[in-house]
Amino acid sequence: MTTNGDPPLFYRKHVFVCLNEREEGHPRGCCLAKGAEELQGYMKAKARELGLKDVRINKSGCLDRCELGPNMVIYPDGVWYRCTTTDDIDEVLQAHLVEGRRVDRLMLKPGDDPPKAKPKVKTA
Amino acid sequence: MTTNGDPPLFYRKHVFVCLNEREEGHPRGCCLAKGAEELQGYMKAKARELGLKDVRINKSGCLDRCELGPNMVIYPDGVWYRCTTTDDIDEVLQAHLVEGRRVDRLMLKPGDDPPKAKPKVKTA
Numbered sequence: 001m002t003t004n005g006d007p008p009l010f011y012r013k014h015v016f017v018c019l020n021e022r023e024e025g026h027p028r029g030c031c032l033a034k035g036a037e038e039l040q041g042y043m044k045a046k047a048r049e050l051g052l053k054d055v056r057i058n059k060s061g062c063l064d065r066c067e068l069g070p071n072m073v074i075y076p077d078g079v080w081y082r083c084t085t086t087d088d089i090d091e092v093l094q095a096h097l098v099e100g101r102r103v104d105r106l107m108l109k110p111g112d113d114p115p116k117a118k119p120k121v122k123t124a
Numbered sequence: 125m126t127t128n129g130d131p132p133l134f135y136r137k138h139v140f141v142c143l144n145e146r147e148e149g150h151p152r153g154c155c156l157a158k159g160a161e162e163l164q165g166y167m168k169a170k171a172r173e174l175g176l177k178d179v180r181i182n183k184s185g186c187l188d189r190c191e192l193g194p195n196m197v198i199y200p201d202g203v204w205y206r207c208t209t210t211d212d213i214d215e216v217l218q219a220h221l222v223e224g225r226r227v228d229r230l231m232l233k234p235g236d237d238p239p240k241a242k243p244k245v246k247t248a
Contacts, residue, residue, distance in 0.1 A: 006226070007234050009202040016140060016184060060140060061183030075199035078133040102130070110131050 009076065012054040013097050017043065017072040020062035028115075030062075031069035034084065039070055043089045047097065055097050064114045071108070080108035133200065136178040137221050141167065141196040144186035152239075154186075155193035158208065163194055167213045171221065179221050188238045195232070204232035 017040040022030035044057040065071045065080070073080045074096060081096075081103065083089050088106055095101040141164040146154035168181040189195045189204070197204045198220060205220075205227065207213050212230055219225040 006201055006203055007231070010197075010204065010232075010237075011202075014197070014199070014202075016182070019185075056188070058140070058187070059185030061143075063182070064180070073134075073138070075138070076202050077130055078135075078138075078200050079130055080134065107131070108134075113134075 011056045013052075013056075013077070014075045015043070015055065015057045015072055015097075016060035016063070016075070017057065018061070018063040018065075018069060019059045020066070022066070028066040029069070030066055031071055034070045036070040039083055039086070039089055042086050043093065046089065046093055050093060050098065052093075052097055065108060065112060067115070068108060068112055080112070081106045082108060135180045137176075137180075137201070138199045139167070139179065139181045139196055139221075140184035140187070140199070141181065142185070142187040142189075142193060143183045144190070146190070152190040153193070154190055155195055158194045160194040163207055163210070163213055166210050167217065170213065170217055174217060174222065176217075176221055189232060189236060191239070192232065192236055204236070205230045206232060 017036060018031040019036050019040060020030050021032040022028065024033075040057065040059055047055050047057050063071045063073060068082050070084060071080060071082055079096070079102060081088075081092055083092060083106060091103050092106065095103045141160060142155040143160050143164060144154050145156040146152065148157075164181065164183055171179050171181050187195045187197060192206050194208060195204060195206055203220070203226060205212075205216055207216060207230060215227050216230065219227045
């Protein structure tokens with residue numbers, strides 16, 4: 001058990017890479033159209049190469065930061081990254097997953113929220 | 125910033141429900157064949173009804189507990205549940221996501237691991 005009474009984590013770090021697909025021309029775009037599937041596959045293979053057995057690289061549905069993608073979130077830290085190249089992936093793997101550091105230049109920050117829903121127009 | 129220097133969480137609780145599909149007859153089975161898609165849709169709609177705006181109910185790829193599914197994991201807690209009915213989902217929503225408690229009877233526990241890979245037979 002952990003100090004808070006929960007069982008130990010099944011994975012030291014659990015990565016969810018958004019692979020959501022939207023129809024072509026959707027104003028928000030989508031991570032899949034920005035190469036997320038290839039990047040997730042690369043990250044998974046590379047994590048195995050690095051021997052990271054206590055880490056899992058999962059696919060996920062829409063993380064709702066479509067405009068900023070390709071996005072991922074790493075738990076239990078709750079740290080979000082935008083990775084667009086395999087070099088970015090390598091950097092997150094080495095810094096965050098191996099060394100426990102952060103990659104500031106790739107992190108999403110407070111305010112990187114979904115666009116606000118348009119306010120409904122009140123009619124008299 | 126949080127006490128550890130990371131930005132605040134985008135979601136107070138972030139749920140990932142496994143929707144992985146395997147081919148029919150696969151010995152491990154899969155969460156999709158056990159109704160995971162309907163359960164995830166129900167959970168998402170119900171969370172909205174409950175006004176849980178700081179919670180996200182996501183789909184995920186294979187969480188590698190296929191035999192025990194349908195599975196979900198709730199972060200940042202790293203607590204895993206097996207929910208097979210909408211009653212189970214309601215209980216997790218109310219206890220874990222609203223009240224911050226745990227639903228012991230549905231939780232995966234230490235040892236609920238993927239089956240070990242068969243040892244390779246050494247040939248002389």
